Amino acid sequence: MGNPVTGIGAAVVRREDARFITGAGRYTDDIRVEGQAYAVFVRSPYAHARIVEIDCAQASEIPGVVAILTGDDMQADGIGSLPCGWNVTQKDGTDMRVPPHPPLATGHVNYVGDPVAVVVAESLETARQAAEAVAVEFDELPPVVDLATAQVSAEIHAGITHNLAYEWELGDREATDAALAGAAHVTRLDLVNNRLIPNAMEPRAALGIHDAATGEHTLYTTSQNPHLARLILSAFVNVAPEHKLRIIAPDVGGGFGSKIFVYGEETTVIWAARRLRRPVKWTADRSESFLADAHGRDHLTHAELGLDAEGRFVALKVHTVANLGAYLSTFASAVPTYLYGTLLAGQYRTPCIHVEVHGVYTNTAPVDAYRGAGRPEATYVVERIVENAARETGRDPAELRRLNMIRPEDFPYQTPVALVYDTGNYEQSLDRALELADYRGFSERRRQSAANGRRRGIGFACYIEACGLAPSRLAISLGAGVGLYESGEVRFNPTGSVTVFTGTHSHGQGHETTFAQVVSHRLGVPFEAVEVVHGDTGRIEFGLGTYGSRSLAVGGSALVLAADKVIEKGRLIAAHLMESSPDNVDFEDGAYRLKDSNRSMTIQEVAFASYVPGNYPDGLEPGLSEKAFYDPENFTYPAGTHIAEVEVDEQTGVVSLVNFIAVDDFGRIVNPLVVHGQVHGGVAQGVGQALLEVGRYDATGQLLTGTMMDYCLPRADDLPDFVVDTTVTPCTHNPLGVKGCGEAGAIGSPAAVMNAVTDALGVPDLAMPATPEKVWRELRRQREQA
């Protein structure tokens, strides 16, 4: 069943790539409309300051300036604060503490890059020139930059004492403490999860258009979730009523989380377009992206893992201080809590786990979800401390993991940190990875490296993630402001082609290909006859977008439900046309067949009949188009084993990643080519975190890594040829049996690489990124000690 070349499971080349690689994509900045003006933002050069005065007099006189608008103008028009979509309940039962987040700063600026005014001009050059002429007088305030001391520093937001958004906990503290006290061995570890700055190829951009005749607002923007942006801008920010606001996210060049959020700039653009009666366009330059896109990670963690005499984990206790930046971004609160603490069981049967997280404000850019969002941080804690526990107790790191793994017969498995894992086979992916890594041959390879002046190390990460966000009832009970179902529509056109509408958004994931595979497979129509439409609130009923590796598991499932509704309606029509009853009609491979007969008709013929209903069932509506909402029962739990092998140059401290194995269980796979591509990209990002990338501020809150010369992204020659394989335990609760593959690469790899680096160096920890300088200093320290 299904077409082996284009159906589910086939390695179909991504159809969207043709336009991307030939420069024919249509991104927000490519869209030009008559009369559009250009916006440039005036940003704070200070990390923390009071705005004394914004003097626009000189800038306003520059010919070609249309307007210069400030936060006060915005407030006067009733534009509200940008909300955080997830309320975290503190351990004392109170709500988290959220400061106002005006789209353009009013009164105070709270990080370098905080927008304070927008200049709109006839040309981009004029707007830039005028932005430099806007004289803002600031009264500097003491900045809070250091995460470790932020809770005992000056208050950033009035009334938010200790700069604390929340103190949150999960798990049984007493039981965990008791188990640790009785443990035969306790491994302790202090970890830094380095701040990362997303760098999508396409920077953020927005084009706001207001039609005074109809009152309609149209915002073209780089969004991963246009419907959610519309909901927030309408319901919370008061930009326009939902039915008068259309958000279109056309081709978007990468998101990695940073384009989930509703930011001040895009909000300003659509408001300014109405106020000025002119279309307004803004495209961030790379410097602005560094300053003002939400950053990722940035945790300080202390962890303790207790083991019994046989090496079984008895308890894990984790305390984390998470940097939230200057304001609470759209999903920021959930990332270090529900997407982090809940994952600390990893793949193991640890009976007692307790985690406490302090979410802390600092005068730095807001921190929010970045590829993996909480799960790479959790995996880093679990897999680094497990590795150290193996070393400290003289056990093989792979075997210690195996001993503690949740076994296939344990599923469904209730963890001590709220989640119920539905299925998995962790040992299977571990074994496959050990085989692909030639683990037995490692000691020989290590000898060879040593002979060449290089230290070789090997590191494991057996990760788990919770994807397929999310069961709405559960998410809402935990503080989510929206449900996390997905919607889809499958529409037969009269001539038999199919248009598929999905509420998810593709910005590099390849949905136009994989979703077409799913629908063409289900309906038995040619792949080429299926078109996937996404990213437009004017064409798609509703949706919650793409993040958290949810699109196929939730959005794809919605399409399956819609396709099944189409098939069922078609069955009524086919039965009528073949003069039989619906239960006598089977559907297979795109055709309705009458049982015990050779009569059949294709679903495309049925579709035509539905639009030309001359001979048609009584009381049945014409047309063949169905919508469905799919709300998952549970998260999905992709898991796998990543193994990294590194060589460290004794003389220079350069770490070379010489081998990387990823064996992942993503459930059923729709398109292995796309899956491998996602894993490759994710691993590259994770290796970047481990070896190259860190977002750094100086003590006054100036961003020191604000260019690609200072912020080191991985390049092709930093990476080996990855070895990627998959094992399959189908998800038990969605119709496709899929789990999601978008983030896994970035989740497992940092821990695997750092386990390899610390193995090579013989140290318990080294803070990421393991740059040559840091490694060389460690090597020198060891030489001096010896």
Next chain:
Amino acid sequence: MEQQGEYLIPAPKARVWAALNDPQVLAGCIQGCQEMQRLDDSHFDARVKARVGPVSATFDVALELQDVRAPDSYRIVGNVKGGAAGFARGEAVVKLDAAEADGTRLTYTVEAAIGGKLAQVGSRLIDAATRKMADEFFAQFRSTLAPASPPPLENTDDAPVERADRQYEGAPHWKIWVVIFAVFLLAMVLAY
């Protein structure tokens, strides 16, 4: 950032002090200096237009003189605001000491911080660029001083010192402080 430097100038201290106070000698050190304004004995404002790479900006320089001990040392505390381009602030201490062969050892210490776009794109280059500019400045300063007026071989009377003092009294000396400090601060600014 913090930086220290030391230059040996083949002229006696008094002459070096005098030269540091001579606008003629120092003229041209800052291109684009549009105006200077003396607020009082120890506070000065200047406005300098500079274009660096893709950014052209007007920098407002505010200076405060402290601890002026002619002809030995001085300290300047300053703030440079460049609007959208960012800002710099810091202080410079310059000391003159008599050195061998009637020369003068000039040592300087600069402590400065930069912010905004300057910091974002310039931090990596600041140290090297500041040092380079200071080197160039003093190299030129030394060559201006040395060949034209060789140090007296004997009989080092008080005349140069008196002349220096006179000049200090008479010249619009505050401009000199602006120039000196601007060399350091603009070095940071221009570094990017």
